[in-house]
Amino acid sequence: MEALAQFIVAGLKSGAIYALLALGFTIVYASTGAINFAQGEFFMLGGVIGVWLLSLGMPIPLAVLGAIVLTAAIGVVFEILAVRPIEGGDPLRIIMVTIGGSVLLRQLALHAFGPDELTFPAFTRGPSIRLLGAAIERQTVWIWGLTLLAVLALAAMYRYTGFGKAMRATSIRSEAARLVGIDAAGMVTASFGLSAALGAMAGLVVAPLTQTAFNVGSAIGLKGFAAAILGGLGNPVAAVGGGLILGVLESLTAGYIDPLYKDAVALVVLLLVLFIRPQGLFGGAAREKV
Amino acid sequence: MRGRDLRLLMAVLVAVLVAALAVTMAGCTPAQQTETQGEGTTQGEPIKIGAIVSLTGTYAGLGDPEKKAIEMEVDRINKAGGINGRQIEVIFEDDGTDETKAVAAVSKLIEQDKVVAIIGATGTGPTMAVRGDVDRAQIPQVSMAGGTVITETFDDLVFQTPWSNKIVMPYLLKYMKDHDITKIGVISDSGGFGKDALAVLQKSAPGAGVEIASSQTFNPGDTDFTAQLTKVKDSGANALVIATAGKEASAIAKAAKDLNIGMPVYGTHGNARTEFIEGAGDAAEGFRFPAGKILLPETYGTDTEAYKVATDFVNRYTAANGKAPDTFAGHAYDAINLIAEAAKRAQGDLTPAALRDEIEKTAGWVGIGGTFTFSPEDHNGLSENDIVMYEVKDGKWVLAPEN
Amino acid sequence: MSERLLELRGVRAGYGHVEVLHGIDLAVDEGEVFAILGANGAGKSTLLKAIVGLVPVSAGEVVLRGATLRRQKPERLVRDGVALVPEGRWLFGPMTVAENLELGAACLPTAGKKQACQDALARVRRLFPVLAERERQPAATLSGGEQQMLAIGRALMSRPRLLLLDEPSLGLAPKVIAEIFGVIDELRRDGVTIVLVEQDAMLALKHADRGAVMRTGEVVLDGTSAELLADDSVRTIYLGSWPGEEGESA
Ligand SMILES: Nc1ncnc2c1ncn2[C@@H]1O[C@H](COP(=O)(O)OP(=O)(O)OP(=O)(O)O)[C@@H](O)[C@H]1O
Numbered sequence: 029m030e031a032l033a034q035f036i037v038a039g040l041k042s043g044a045i046y047a048l049l050a051l052g053f054t055i056v057y058a059s060t061g062a063i064n065f066a067q068g069e070f071f072m073l074g075g076v077i078g079v080w081l082l083s084l085g086m087p088i089p090l091a092v093l094g095a096i097v098l099t100a101a102i103g104v105v106f107e108i109l110a111v112r113p114i115e116g117g118d119p120l121r122i123i124m125v126t127i128g129g130s131v132l133l134r135q136l137a138l139h140a141f142g143p144d145e146l147t148f149p150a151f152t153r154g155p156s157i158r159l160l161g162a163a164i165e166r167q168t169v170w171i172w173g174l175t176l177l178a179v180l181a182l183a184a185m186y187r188y189t190g191f192g193k194a195m196r197a198t199s200i201r202s203e204a205a206r207l208v209g210i211d212a213a214g215m216v217t218a219s220f221g222l223s224a225a226l227g228a229m230a231g232l233v234v235a236p237l238t239q240t241a242f243n244v245g246s247a248i249g250l251k252g253f254a255a256a257i258l259g260g261l262g263n264p265v266a267a268v269g270g271g272l273i274l275g276v277l278e279s280l281t282a283g284y285i286d287p288l289y290k291d292a293v294a295l296v297v298l299l300l301v302l303f304i305r306p307q308g309l310f311g312g313a314a315r316e317k318v
Numbered sequence: 319m320r321g322r323d324l325r326l327l328m329a330v331l332v333a334v335l336v337a338a339l340a341v342t343m344a345g346c347t348p349a350q351q352t353e354t355q356g357e358g359t360t361q362g363e364p365i366k367i368g369a370i371v372s373l374t375g376t377y378a379g380l381g382d383p384e385k386k387a388i389e390m391e392v393d394r395i396n397k398a399g400g401i402n403g404r405q406i407e408v409i410f411e412d413d414g415t416d417e418t419k420a421v422a423a424v425s426k427l428i429e430q431d432k433v434v435a436i437i438g439a440t441g442t443g444p445t446m447a448v449r450g451d452v453d454r455a456q457i458p459q460v461s462m463a464g465g466t467v468i469t470e471t472f473d474d475l476v477f478q479t480p481w482s483n484k485i486v487m488p489y490l491l492k493y494m495k496d497h498d499i500t501k502i503g504v505i506s507d508s509g510g511f512g513k514d515a516l517a518v519l520q521k522s523a524p525g526a527g528v529e530i531a532s533s534q535t536f537n538p539g540d541t542d543f544t545a546q547l548t549k550v551k552d553s554g555a556n557a558l559v560i561a562t563a564g565k566e567a568s569a570i571a572k573a574a575k576d577l578n579i580g581m582p583v584y585g586t587h588g589n590a591r592t593e594f595i596e597g598a599g600d601a602a603e604g605f606r607f608p609a610g611k612i613l614l615p616e617t618y619g620t621d622t623e624a625y626k627v628a629t630d631f632v633n634r635y636t637a638a639n640g641k642a643p644d645t646f647a648g649h650a651y652d653a654i655n656l657i658a659e660a661a662k663r664a665q666g667d668l669t670p671a672a673l674r675d676e677i678e679k680t681a682g683w684v685g686i687g688g689t690f691t692f693s694p695e696d697h698n699g700l701s702e703n704d705i706v707m708y709e710v711k712d713g714k715w716v717l718a719p720e721n
Numbered sequence: 722m723s724e725r726l727l728e729l730r731g732v733r734a735g736y737g738h739v740e741v742l743h744g745i746d747l748a749v750d751e752g753e754v755f756a757i758l759g760a761n762g763a764g765k766s767t768l769l770k771a772i773v774g775l776v777p778v779s780a781g782e783v784v785l786r787g788a789t790l791r792r793q794k795p796e797r798l799v800r801d802g803v804a805l806v807p808e809g810r811w812l813f814g815p816m817t818v819a820e821n822l823e824l825g826a827a828c829l830p831t832a833g834k835k836q837a838c839q840d841a842l843a844r845v846r847r848l849f850p851v852l853a854e855r856e857r858q859p860a861a862t863l864s865g866g867e868q869q870m871l872a873i874g875r876a877l878m879s880r881p882r883l884l885l886l887d888e889p890s891l892g893l894a895p896k897v898i899a900e901i902f903g904v905i906d907e908l909r910r911d912g913v914t915i916v917l918v919e920q921d922a923m924l925a926l927k928h929a930d931r932g933a934v935m936r937t938g939e940v941v942l943d944g945t946s947a948e949l950l951a952d953d954s955v956r957t958i959y960l961g962s963w964p965g966e967e968g969e970s971a
Pocket residue numbers: 736739741759760761762763764765766767768808920
């Protein structure tokens with residue numbers, strides 16, 4: 029019983045990180061119809077830039093905020109330089125460009141921040157919290173809290189702000205959005221900025237637990253992608269659901285079967301879902317439903 | 319229409335690739351320049367040595383200090399007049415911690431650059447992958463990787479500078495046994511280092527009177543270790559042994575503390591890096607690991623030759639790079655100097671065969687990893703005398719009690 | 722004579738390498754309803770899209786209030802008072818009627834936006850009372866007629882001076898068509914200039930001041946509604962559906 033609680037805590041911890049990445053995939057997919065394979069690199073950039081800002085003497089909250097803003101700016105520049113010039117926004121070519129971009133970002137990070145793993149201190153220090161016999165690290169509480177905050181903020185933005193509605197409108201039908209005066213190209217840029225910010229946030233909250241380095245992006249990016257597909261690439265709720273389910277599934281596999289099989293089991297479940305429910309667990313693969 | 323699309327796509331891809339390459343090259347250029355700035359008399363051609371290091375990929379953090387140490391030593395040797403009047407030229411290739419790339423690199427070094435010896439690789443996998451080409455060309459290879467298999471699967475051309483697990487693991491087991499630890503839980507990575515360490519542990523544990531109560535593995539890149547640690551905790555082990563050279567070690571140590579597994583945590587020479595201690599933070603306190611004496615040169619005794627060699631290396635490396643060397647820089651120092659010393663002793667034409675024979679004749683040479691004595695049966699050349707047990711205290715490693 | 726609002730001079734446009742419009746000349750005056758007639762595939766929708774810049778103009782010029790437009794974009798033109806209600810309506814289906822209308826006002830300048838938005842909304846509610854009852858409902862769940870009303874209403878939220886309507890009667894019942902054309906008449910009285918694309922020539926010319934007939938990407942005839950109605954060739958060749966078949970489209 030105690031072990032089960034512990035495995036679920038662990039799964040929800042990884043799952044929250046996957047959820048943040050899946051959200052990033054979902055947002056870019058909604059605006060372009062393409063998968064952004066550089067998403068994992070935004071995760072990496074958040075962490076390494078955060079460590080760099082700390083080394084400049086910034087306090088933790090400022091370094092976190094600064095790293096999120098800087099990574100979002102990199103996402104914006106990346107979209108303007110690499111994605112926007114693609115004529116007609118062909119999703120296949122956007123995918124190619126993001127694959128190339130991920131290699132480039134990784135190399136740039138290697139040369140800017142070095143090959144060693146970098147340490148980001150825990151947001152708050154102190155012993156783990158006990159709950160139902162499970163130990164919960166303080167940083168895990170941060171992970172959950174900030175993920176929840178991000179999801180709520182995102183949902184509120186989509187539902188209540190003009191900007192959020194304009195983003196939804198663009199993803200539903202970008203030409204129609206242009207007809208009512210929305211800068212649709214700008215919305216695509218914004219979607220890259222937003223998903224970069226979410227990726228950076230994921231990279232920052234998990235860095236105190238695992239350290240970070242120039243090469244941490246691709247593996248976690250694939251997990252986020254799997255979570256997004258599992259959820260169905262449909263809407264933020266689906267992305268979060270996909271992330272949490274994937275995380276718990278992995279953790280239970282590791283706990284009750286074998287840690288080495290957790291990736292395999294996750295993959296099998298993913299394939300099964302795709303086979304039985306191609307639109308993902310949470311309905312609409314329709315990219316209209318941001 | 320389609321043709322145009324494809325051309326555009328290709329253009330974009332090529333542009334991105336070129337950019338990525340340019341960035342990679344920028345890091346490599348200085349290394350590929352010929353290092354012959356010394357004022358020594360250059361009679362004849364420089365001695366060409368190929369070095370395969372991991373500057374990118376998983377082991378980038380290891381390959382980088384290795385390259386720096388080799389560059390520093392080549393510079394020193396050449397400024398002092400080179401080897402019997404000939405300069406040394408080291409040609410570096412990055413294997414990206416990838417076996418395929420290592421094979422491509424070694425054939426370039428052999429066929430194009432016509433090197434007389436190979437240093438490398440950084441990792442065990444690439445080291446083994448290039449063996450076929452090394453055998454065909456019949457040139458000596460000095461590896462900086464720690465896998466037991468490198469010298470265990472014997473090849474008279476292949477040498478190895480780090481302490482192999484065959485020395486470290488029995489030492490670790492003995493130390494634990496002396497501290498009343500008879501049941502251990504092991505968490506090892508599923509890559510080369512972890513597999514090798516685990517295999518040696520499993521082989522030596524019974525003889526050492528230690529039982530492996532639980533053996534858990536993880537994949538490089540994993541971020542959560544709750545399942546493994548829970549199983550170790552439940553297995554009734556008296557100690558946890560983390561067997562990985564990867565960055566996951568610090569996350570495992572942290573999680574062990576957070577989950578309150580309630581037993582001492584041991585590591586290996588793969589954790590002898592400041593980044594590990596920084597990453598694990600408080601959780602590193604009390605962590606013990608066996609490694610070479612180079613981490614604290616005074617353990618040799620301040621009046622010894624080894625102490626002199628070690629402090630000289632540490633001082634020069636620190637001055638050149640603004641950062642003290644880690645053990646990997648030391649393995650690289652040993653590799654280049656073992657070759658240079660052998661080349662100095664060689665009579666007549668410096669053929670790869672003559673060089674190999676001289677390397678094998680190395681006896682009592684004091685390097686950074688310890689005192690090397692090779693023989694036709696032993697191409698690792700180090701012994702238990704060269705390692706000690708360390709413990710992390712106040713964020714630094716100190717000599718563990720009762721060594 | 723009233724002022725010239727929109728003028729097309731030798732406009733050529735198309736999709737990729739396929740040219741659809743082969744040099745269109747047209748002039749629309751301020752305050753009038755101008756009908757564009759023609760068979761399926763004549764290029765009517767393409768013409769409207771070219772005016773707002775959804776389809777690139779490869780040669781010739783589009784002149785709005787005396788100023789030649791260069792590389793026009795729809796998001797710019799809607800700010801300059803030109804709104805297109807496209808064939809197929811292009812509503813934001815999953816979003817509510819209220820959100821669709823709100824997005825219609827996205828282009829309004831921030832200064833005084835709230836007031837302008839309220840005024841525009843009041844007008845839309847007055848013109849299409851049924852929309853007011855459906856505001857919380859997703860646009861995709863509306864009936865065809867209601868959707869067409871929402872499409873026009875959304876365009877009106879930007880307070881256009883020039884409204885481009887692409888086949889507003891398509892697929893609708895006569896009663897709904899009558900309601901929509903009543904709104905067109907009312908907008909005309911309000912001083913909104915309207916370019917009206919229609920298959921149903923009889924219906925269009927009844928509400929238009931002037932018009933033009935297109936065939937395979939060219940204007941083959943233009944003039945006042947009366948002139949066009951009187952033209953025999955127009956009747957027989959291009960306006961095949963007439964006379965007296967208004968009910969057909971239901
Ligand atoms: N997106 C497109 N790509 C390529 N060709 C197109 C495209 N849209 C329209 N066309 C072609 O352009 C020509 C004119 O089409 P358009 O839609 O402008 O005609 P229309 O007069 O509006 O016809 P309808 O009365 O059926 O709406 C047609 O031959 C059509 O096939």
